[in-house]
Amino acid sequence: MGSSRVSWCVASLNRSFSRFARNSSSVTCVGEADSGFIWKLYGFGYIEELELLQEAGFDPLEVIRAATLHGAESLAEPRGQPIEYGVVRPGMLADLVVVDQNPLQNFKVLYGTGAIRLNDRTGQPERVGGVKYTIKDGIIYDARKLLADVAAMVARAKAGPAPTAGAPEDPEEAH
Numbered sequence: 084m085g086s087s088r089v090s091w092c093v094a095s096l097n098r099s100f101s102r103f104a105r106n107s108s109s110v111t112c113v114g115e116a117d118s119g120f121i122w123k124l125y126g127f128g129y130i131e132e133l134e135l136l137q138e139a140g141f142d143p144l145e146v147i148r149a150a151t152l153h154g155a156e157s158l159a160e161p162r163g164q165p166i167e168y169g170v171v172r173p174g175m176l177a178d179l180v181v182v183d184q185n186p187l188q189n190f191k192v193l194y195g196t197g198a199i200r201l202n203d204r205t206g207q208p209e210r211v212g213g214v215k216y217t218i219k220d221g222i223i224y225d226a227r228k229l230l231a232d233v234a235a236m237v238a239r240a241k242a243g244p245a246p247t248a249g250a251p252e253d254p255e256e257a258h
Contacts, residue, residue, distance in 0.1 A: 112136065113157050114150030133190045143187040178219045180226075184212035195226060 114132055129150075136146045155169025168176040184192035191198030192212025202209045214226040 111153050111157065112141070112145075112149045113154040114146070115154070127194070130190055130193050133193075137190065143190075146190070147187070179217070180214045181216040181218070182212055183215055186212075195230065 114129065114136070120128075133146050133150060136149060137143055141149070152166075152169040155166040159166045166175075168178075171177050171179070180193065182192050184197075186193050189198060189200075189212070193214070194212070195214050197210050197213030199208050200211050201207070217224045217226055217229075
């Protein structure tokens with residue numbers, strides 16, 4: 084069975100289960116992805132999961148609740164503790180991403196670099212959305228600057244000498 088056929092089967096099963104769960108009062112759906120598993124990158128797989136929940140018939144706001152509030156509840160409930168995060172409210176922990184597009188209209192704008200769409204006026208493809216700022220532990224990070232910093236680090240690493248197999252990366256460690 085080819086990998087595209089397997090992907091179709093998994094997506095089809097996911098949609099079928101999601102439809103069942105959406106229509107069941109005893110099932111709470113939470114956002115989750117098999118990030119770290121083969122072909123699933125952290126962050127990217129999670130946004131795909133949000134899209135699959137919407138494709139299965141969940142309203143976009145239900146999808147956001149599954150990814151935030153319901154996820155927090157599913158982690159806190161077994162421990163018998165109140166949620167500490169999952170909603171934006173005084174006294175709660177909250178890490179946020181700030182985007183300039185409405186993710187309820189298109190979850191792809193939550194990707195770090197946004198999404199490609201066709202401009203109705205010009206007929207040309209354009210990149211929209213993308214994370215503008217990340218707020219982590221009360222500190223605001225400029226996402227574009229972080230991307231530029233990472234690109235510069237990669238460029239410096241590529242321009243430097245290639246490490247020798249078995250040799251320590253830090254010359255000071257050799258002594």
